[in-house]
Amino acid sequence: MLITGIDLGxxxxxxxxxxxxxxxxxxxxCIKTVDLQIRPVYHWLxxxxxxxxxxxxxxxxxEWHMRQRLAPxxxxxxxxxxAEAQRSSVVAKxxxxxxxxxxxxxxxxxxxxxxxxxxxxxxxLATLTRNTLVTAINPEQFFTLTARPTPxxxxxxxxxxxxxxxxxxxxxxxxxxxxxxxxxxMPCAITIAFFISC
Numbered sequence: 001m002l003i004t005g006i007d008l009g010x011x012x013x014x015x016x017x018x019x020x021x022x023x024x025x026x027x028x029x030c031i032k033t034v035d036l037q038i039r040p041v042y043h044w045l046x047x048x049x050x051x052x053x054x055x056x057x058x059x060x061x062x063e064w065h066m067r068q069r070l071a072p073x074x075x076x077x078x079x080x081x082x083a084e085a086q087r088s089s090v091v092a093k094x095x096x097x098x099x100x101x102x103x104x105x106x107x108x109x110x111x112x113x114x115x116x117x118x119x120x121x122x123x124x125l126a127t128l129t130r131n132t133l134v135t136a137i138n139p140e141q142f143f144t145l146t147a148r149p150t151p152x153x154x155x156x157x158x159x160x161x162x163x164x165x166x167x168x169x170x171x172x173x174x175x176x177x178x179x180x181x182x183x184x185x186m187p188c189a190i191t192i193a194f195f196i197s198c
């Protein structure tokens with residue numbers, strides 16, 4: 001039995017709100033232990049402690065947006081409406097959508113790319129490098145060489161570029177095309193990835 005002093009509308013909305021608490025609990029677990037590890041705090045001054053907590057919250061905010069954008073490449077269920085339609089009642093056990101089951105059983109996305117966890121996808125992104133090189137022939141002349149993304153790298157970088165520049169992610173090229181990641185925008189996206197992973 002659920003009792004609430006807040007009018008949430010229909011009974012089903014109350015149950016859904018209660019079950020959504022798991023998302024809040026997962027967020028606190030992520031901040032405190034799993035990913036960001038807000039503790040221990042090696043600061044004593046109040047302003048520095050607040051700054052430390054603020055940076056951890058900002059990192060989680062970025063991570064949340066990254067997970068939302070990268071969901072088609074992760075094991076996350078991207079078709080929750082279909083999963084909800086399968087339930088006979090709001091209190092019934094939640095089941096994954098057919099699309100999520102396909103990803104879990106085959107380990108592939110709809111376009112045949114490997115499905116990742118968030119951490120393994122960041123590890124793959126970490127192999128994209130921007131190197132400053134010099135040759136023995138002209139040791140005073142430096143040049144920059146950027147690693148060419150593989151098809152696995154291309155889509156995550158494309159998603160992260162949308163985050164970096166605030167562009168609508170529903171545009172063309174998502175997961176279907178090999179996005180052009182050459183140029184000056186890629187380091188911005190990779191910086192976001194490294195900020196989360198550090």
